[in-house]
Amino acid sequence: MQETRLDTARIRAARRVIDPMFLDTPLYRCEALEPRLGCAVSIKLETANPVRSFKARGTEVVASRLSDDGSQAVVCASAGNLGQALAWSGRGRGLDVTVVASRFATRAKLDRIRALDARLELVDGDHELARERAAAIARHENIRLVEDSLDIETCEGAATIGLELLELVDSEPSFDAVLIALGGGALATGVGHVVKALAPEVEVICVQPLGAPALTHSWRQRRVVTTDSVDTIADGVAGRFPIPAVLDDLLLVADDAVLVQEASIIAGMRMLFDHAGLVVEPSAALGVAAVLEDRDRFAGRHVAIIVCGSNVDVDAFHHWVGAAVHSPW
Ligand SMILES: Cc1ncc(COP(=O)(O)O)c(C=O)c1O
16 A cells, blocks of 8 residues: 555644744635535635745744754745745744745745845746756755655645644534645645545545646646646646655545636636635635536535635736626626
């Protein structure tokens, strides 16, 4: 039988080193969304913290272990949210943080990384080129490279969301499916592991954009499938080269992996704004998009949706949400 890299006891231990500011995030029924989505909806809100995404759960674990080891510096590649989170967690522990990102990354994310005193290096290509450059810096400067989703701390940190989804409920969880945005896979493997360990009857459904489908294709074919390009507004989940060890973990915990269209992501953002009062980035609307595209599947059920980030350029947000005025939803 295939072994997972994840361990529930280690995830509980990880929870103890994360700044409480990032923990125990709101989990609530969002009744205003329910008539529109045709099912009961619980939101797990991961945007109301200093870095506006769940990624600090993982970087808190990384940074606390680095400072325990006496490390001085760390580097990562990021589409923006991991970098911002590592900058925050590293700053508080006196670590020199370098973030490598694409120069085409969301401006708000790049600005916030700089504002947190990290060194930001931009590459003239996409996220995969940023990953190569970060690895080269780590080798050259002999410092720790944080690889999102490959480094187990990033998965364990994200997995603490799963503990909160399940441990706050007294008996059986009230929801029967959890919808998880799928990028590199830290969030889905982490939360998926906890869900399958504590409430295996709950369906774990990963959601990716049709325009960035590499890990979903890999999950379906049970082997790593790469793509030549990405084409999506959901920048937080737009990778091309899935990591084999992460795919192995994902195969053990995901019940399904679905792909959604850009129009549905935009409709999801607009719905979350209109009916939940939430400004979210595209990646955080993937769960709503998945329900919109397959209402029959979810009709009458209760889904938990992790609203995982809100780092979005204001102009782009207005453009997307304003443009969706005539959406049928
Ligand atoms: C807002 C947001 N949602 C979802 C994801 C995907 O998470 P993961 O890469 O852990 O699969 C990311 C990744 O950075 C993100 O920033």
